[in-house]
Amino acid sequence: MKTIVWFDEVGKNDVGFVGGKGANLGEMTQAGIPVPPGFIVTADTYFYFIEKSDLGGEIKKVLEPLDHHNNEDLQEAAVKCKEIIGNAKMLKEIDEEIRKAYKKMGQGLVAVRSSATAEDLPEASFAGQQRTYLNIEGADEVVAAVQGCWASLFEARAIFYRGEQGFDHFQVGIAVPVQRMVQSESSGVMFTAEPVTSDKTKTTVEAVYGLGEAIVSGEVTPDHYLVDKTSKQIIHKELAKQEWQLIRNVGVRDIEETNIKVDIPEANQSKQKISDDEIVALVELAQKLEDLYQWPQDIEWARQDGKLYIVQTRPITTITEVHEQTEHPGFDEEPILTGSAASPGISAGPVKVVKDPSEIGLVKEGDILVAEMTTPDYVPAMKKAIAIVTDQGGRTCHAAIVSRELGVPCVVGTGNATVVLKTDQAITVDGFKGKVYDGQLVTERIYAHKSIRGATLKSRTKIYVNLAEPELADMVSARNVDGVGLLRAEFMVAQIGEHPNYMIKEGRGEQYVQKLEHGMRKLAAAFDPRPVVYRTTDFKTNEYRNLKGGEEFEGEEENPMIGYRGCSRYITDIESFKLELEAIKRVRKDHKNLHVMLPFVRTVAELKGVKKIMADEGLARSDEFKLWMMVEVPSNVLILDKFLDEGVDGVSIGSNDLTQLTLGIDRDSAKLAEIFDERNEAVLVALEKVIRGATTRGVTASICGQAPSVYPDLTKKLVEWGITSVSVSPDMIEHTRELVHDLEAELDAR
16 A cells, blocks of 8 residues: 655546545646646545544444435534544554655645545546645644544535435545645636636636635635636636735634734735736646646636645536527516626526524525535535536636536525525526526426427437446436447546455455446436447556555556456456446446447457357347447457448447547647657548548447547547447537538538
8 A cells, every 4th residue: 555645647537546635636736827836645544544543434324314405404413423433543653754745845834734535536527525624734733633634525515425325334434635735825716618608718717815725715706817728818807805915924823713804905905916917827728638638627726925726627417408598588677686697597486595504404495505614514505506606716616616516506695695684585597697586487496408400400420428437327318419428447446445356355246237237227227228338447557556456456557548458358357347247237227328438449269259249248249239349459440341241230449549549649648649640641541531431331430539528520520430339428419419410411512
C-alpha cells in the first residue's frame, strides 16, 4: 500500500487511487499547468485506516437502517459516523508518513482537501460533498485535517448524495491532497462552456477578493465576465459590490478557525476584481485544460503576487442540449426581484423561505425554495423544489450548479429574496431571464431542455449513446435515442474499487458479480427493448493496479496503453472474465436487450478464444444475443474479412485508439495533441474501409469513439459511407440526430 504519492506521480486515470481531485491535480501538474505543489494521502490509506481500526462494522450499524430522506435521522446518523472516525486514534504508520511528506514539501501553510474516488467524473458529480481545510500549518494540524476529511465522507449531504446516486457507502473511498496554500488576493471559478446555456463558444469567469471559498459557497456575489473563446474578447461584464473578503486568520492554529472575514474599504468594493489582461490569461489556461481533458471544465483559480494558479478542475456535469433559446412567454408585469439567470426554465408555486439547513424539512414536493444561499446540506430540499431563488451567489455557485444538474429553474444573487418573499406566497420564477414575479403566472412548468428539431426527428442511421453511469439511465433513456452503443464497464469496476482476483482470493467473487449486475440491470431495464451494448472491461494494468489488491495481481508495464488489456486478458485471466459473464447472464434472464462488445481484439485467434469461453459459459451468439467487436487496432482494418469470418454481428469503431495506433501518437500526450485528429487522411481511409467492408458483408458498422461528438464534418462522411449507427455522448444526442437526418435527406435528393 502506498500511503503518500506526489502530484507528479499520478494522472487522470488514477481516480480509484487518489480520487477525482487528486487525479486532476496530478494530470495538470504533468501537463505544465501552474498548480501549487503538494502530495496526496491515498484512498488505500483511508480504507486501511477503516479496516485496521475496525470501524466498518460500527458505521454499518448506523447506516443500514437509515432512510436518507428522513432529515432528522440523516443528521443524527452523520454525527455518529463522523464521531466514530474522528475519535479513532490515528494509526502510527500513517501518522509518520504524513508528517514526513509535510516536512519534505517544506512545511508552512497548506490546503487540505477531500478527494472522493467517485467525484469529478462527467457522469457523477460528487463535488462539494466533503470537507476542505485552508491555511493549515503544523504537522499535528495537517494530520488532524486529514482525519477530518476522512470523517467528512459521512457528512449528512454526502450520505444523502450516495443514497440518491445508488453508491454503496463503502464503495466510495477518499483520498486527501495536501497542497501549498495560495494566499489569494483574488480568486474565483471558470466554466469553459457558458453554464446556463451550454454555449461552448464562451468561457465564463467569476472573481471575488480573497479566498475562493466565499464564491464557491455562494456567500459572496462575484464579478461575472463572459469571454468569446475564439477572439478572446471580453463581451460582457457584471461588476458586483463586495463588502468583505475571506482571508487567513493569522496566529490561529485551530483547523476549524483558520480563516476570517474582514471588511473591504468602500472605495474598492465595486471595483473590477482582476484586470482585463488577467481575464484573458485565465481563459487561455482554461482552454488548455479543456483541450487536455477533451470536455468542458469547471475550474477554480487563484491569484497571488500577480501570478495566476489553477487549484482544481473537474468536468462540467450539467452540459445540456440547448442549441437555441427555448420559447417561453413574456410577462407584462414588473418583476418583484431580479438576479442572475442560473438555471433555465420557468416554474410557479408556493414559497418556502429556509434560513438554515436545519429547516429544510419545511420544503415539500412542488414548493419553491428561497434561501440566502445554499450549501450541500440543502440538497435534499433542492431535489423536492420546483424552483430555487437565493439572495447571494453567481452563475457558478452551489445553488446554480445543483439546479442545472437537477433541471430546476433557478435565479441567484437577487439581494433580498428572503426578505421580500414570504412563506406560502405564490410566485413565478423565470430562470431564463433571472426574474421573479408575484403570483402564479404559468400553470405548467416550462422546461429548458428542448433541442431545435432533433428531439422528434427520425433517421435510418441509428443514434446510440455512450454511457458509463447507471444513475443517468432513466434520464437519458427518455431522450430521442435508439439505445446504448457503448456501456462502459470501467466506471462500475472503479466504484467496486477492488481487483476481481483479489475478491476471488478472499472468497467474495459473488459480491463482485452482484455489484456489476446492479449497474448493468439499471441500464438494461431503462432502455428495454432498445439495445444496450455492454463493452467488457478494458482496464489497463496501471488502472487495475490502483484497485484494492491490484498490486498482487498486476505487473508494471512501460506502456499500458498497448499492453495487457482487452481480449488478451480474457483468454489468460479466465476466472475474473467469468465473473463478468455471470453478471451479464443474470441480467439477460430479465432483459434480452443486453448484448456484448469485445474491446481491443488484436488477432483472430484471440476473438475465437474469447468466443469459446463465452459459449462455454452459456453466452453463445444467437438471434437473441448479439456480439460486437471493436475496431481499434490496425490489424482489425487490414484483415477485416478474417475477423468477420470468425463470426460477429457487428463492428464498432473506437476512434480514439484507432487514431492513436494508426498515427503512432499517445492520445494523452499534450505535446502531440494538435496532430491527434480522427480526420487525418490515414485514419479516414481506415474508417471508410471498415464501414464499407462490414456493410458489404451484411454486418452492422458503428462508431463509439469521441469523434462524432466533436466533428460534425466527420459524421457527414460516416453517413455517406453507409455507417449503420453512431454512438455519441449524451449532450450530443439531439444535435447528432438532426445532423444525420439532414444528411440522409441530402443523399436521398442526389
